[in-house]
Amino acid sequence: METTTSVNPPRKSLKKPLLIAGAAAVVVLGGLGTAYAKFDLFKSPKTIYLQSEAESMLKFSSDISKAYGEYEDYMKPYLEKPVHSTTELSDITVDAALTDPQAQKVLELLKSAKIVVQSNIDEQKNQQQGNLEVHLKDKKLATMEFFLNDTQLGFRLPEFYSKYGYMDLKDRDVFKEKFGQELPKRFLTYRDLMKAVQISQDEVKSVLAPYALIYADSIQDSQVTLNKGVSFSEEGFQENAREITVTFTQEEAKALATKLAEKAKADEKLFDLIYTRYHNVATLLADSGYKVEEISKEEFKKNYEQSFDNLLKEIKDSATDSKEQLKMVVLVDGDHQILSRKLMFTGNDNKQEQPFFSSITYQKGADSLYRYALHNPEDPADGEVSYAFKATEQNGKTNGKLSLLVKNNEQPTFDLTSTIESVKEGQKSSGKYDFALVMADKYNQPMALNGNITFSETKTDNGRDSDSSVKVNFDNPLPDMPKGFSLKLKSKQEFGKALEIPAMTADNSVNLANLTEEQMMEIQQEAGTAAQKFMMENAELVQQFMQP
Template sequence: MNNNENRTGRSEAAAATETVPSRQMGKFPLKWVIAGIVAFLVIGGTAAYALIFNKSAKQVYLFSEFKTFQKAAEDFEDQNGELADFQEKFAEMASSTKTEVTGGVEADGVLPPEFEMIQELINEAAITTDVEQDPKSDKSFTKAGIAIQGENLLDMEIYQSPEQVAAKIPSIYEKYLYLNSDEYGKFMRQVDPAYSGPEKLSFQPLTIKDFELNEKEQKHLQDTYVSFLNEQLKDEFFTKKDNVSYEHNGEKQSVTQVTMKLTEKETKTLISRLLDQMIKDKELHTIIANRVVKIGNTGASQMDMMDPETVKSDFVDGLKDAKEGLKDAKIPKGFTSVLMVNGDELVIDRKMDLAVTDTENGSKNEVSIHTMDVPYDGDKKRDQEFKMDLVSDNQDEGASILLTNKIAKTDDANRTENLKGKISSKDPAAEGAFNFSMKSEFSGKDPAKQTIKRDFSLGTEDGMDSPFKIEGNVTQKQDVSVKDNYSNQLFEIKLNGGADMAEGSISLKIDTKTKLKKNADIPKVNLDNEVNINNITPAQMTDIQIKAGTKLQDLMMQLGVI
């Protein structure tokens, strides 16, 4: 797959909402299975009409959804393409990365003497890391240090290869402590006799390429499901009205209103046939299982290793359970989706409604989704909204999500975004509302060479058991070049906690510089005479404790803590 295809696949993934199956395939409430499948039907069928121009109501509906999805992917690529391309290259090439972290703590009130000392240390401290890594050989070498007022206090070295991981703090103990990767299970059972996870450590990180569809997979999904949806979504499901007046922020425009409406029987038939198709689609099972296993078996998880065949079986069983539950399900209002399509054949307003009656307790659950993406003022401004309401007869169920974003461009190099969000729940275990807001100022025509200033606030509403609120700001300066193989990122973060943080603030500055290169400068580390933590003798343990204790005491005295 070439680079352009990679970027297209990545952008389309970012433009859509993806659901990753969980490690343990439990039974999900049927109402959510139905809602998820209907959303898939709406989005998935759109690709069938990319090249149709003399359009019926069905064609207008599907083509406008496709074009809107494509536009979202293009917008994502315009804003993030260079950064994502660099990350993909970073996952393949040798590199060196230098990072410096500094920070500070401020408090308005009078602090006890011991806290004043800690505050002073934090304000004068710097943490540095220098990492050399080679993804092809799966090796890396890290040097980390802590300095106070420019004076080095503590150093650490970390070496990692497919066979071993080793660490050394020279100022505390002169030898490496290492673990052979194939002895990880043995080590974990010394810590936890009931451990039943991986026997061997794997240091291969997950990358976006682990989840991208290859050409064969893409072709299979397109050929199978575009054709299926094209056949199953009948023309009679759709109606349209031309020249409908649509007003937003005082501006009127003429749009095409397109409606897709299915009765209860039609909705259930469509979902049932889709489930049948997915149950018999062995290639789909493989696509999903391969990715679930990659997630589940990454790192040193203590959960059982996952087997692809088990994941496939669990996935199919889940589909069969959903189909069985669908037989008795009641969808009294069927499914309705209404689109407002502008002159550019883009969806600017979308409403979807679905009601499901719970067969176990008889409660009625309604799902309503409203999205909006309206450009105005000569395309200088843009209002976006996502709203989802989950309403239930059961007073202990129900939730809502509201996200809004107001975008305003002053010119090609400068824009502001005002993002707000609110999540509310009626679940007794998490009843209340969570609010988030962030105003961002973007400076720089090239997204890879931008300065972004953000002011944010997050917290819970008054009336909750433990309300809180945190405010702060983040300044991000980035300079990234795939062509010249470098990335410079600077983050300056400040959190103001109000009463929750004793009217104080915490600041953090993270300066990272990465350079891609042909070969990594990884030193050869001979561990023959070092200490295997699986085979530490009582004498070695005593030696480590004495030396480490003495040097830590010296360090504390040097810092003035004791």
């Protein structure tokens, strides 16, 4: 009997293929979702615009935080440690064809002169001390020593008088009685003021966020149009973009301005942000002995609310019968970054372009371009204030161009352009700035100059060393004016080197608040004798100026 065995092939498990297929589907759908998000296939022009504003603001905030962090890192040693610095100014050359022999001698002496400033600063203790030396032909000619702390300011000319002359703010009542001069209780520092007005980034975001929401909620779909396939092209940089236009009629602009003003009037966070800084500065000034009339918080609040009441009344009384619109045109790239922005009025026929603000913020890879400009909306060609910076940064090398323009009545009152070349290698940075400047004088006549600045800075274990040179040439100078000048600057900074301000005693100082006639006579006698000695030791120099 033959037995037939029925063999069923084993059933393959579907679990693994299904998992693979599911994973593939997730990847595909996720990719499609990313593509849809990137290309905005299902988004309205309004949504694309608001997302672009949000993304651009986040990037701007990140860039500001990064720049401020780098600034803090650079400044940290100066704020936390005593700093000793030596600065030398030398090789002062003036290019001038002078007919006066005495003036020519001055220029020759100036070329052999060197000014050396020794400075010691301790920001933690609010102390400064140092001296200024004048050298001529490799010989120290004269010195001025100085010091400053919370309440004292003193100086000394050791070649002419051996003691310090100083003023102590603790003697402010004596100064007021003798000289009628009102002095503070202490000297304020930049650090004091910055501490009084500083605002954290989170605090700013918290205050401004509601206003961004009001703006976003006020925009209607009908106000926003989108034009695809537009090209951003500025100064050799090109990028595919979309053009988004947002328009406001007079009524829409009026409604938005009213909402923002009403919100600001009732905004306790905004009020506290402003009032706290005002109170901090007023308290700092009062505690330091400066005259200040601080108004109460209630009075400040009353003035604050009244300013917005006045603004709301102006908005309410403004006419809305004009057909002129406010138009904003932005170019946006595929990553929702705003590349350029232009704000303009359209005129009553809505066919004109009267720009009053424009900006470009382009950054791709090693290339960047930033430009900001304010225009006269009545006549954009008549008035302008603009700033622009273009750079390529790669492998530690930066090549760029900077410009700053202030124009009035079609004529530049200030026009600065500069090309920048810099290199950073390890702890050393070096570079060169070529610049040209045109300024208008009080008679609206242009004065032009050009030149260059070279620099190098090396970071050491406990400080920084730097060298720089400056050269300036005047375009078409008057016959009695120099053609240009040049100089060199050398600086060495050491962190952590403690400074000591000498204690003021009767043996080494004179208190200017209590200066007696006897002390005045002593000063005159010693200074007179020292002046004669100075002239004898520098007889050759004195004779040069006495000879015709």
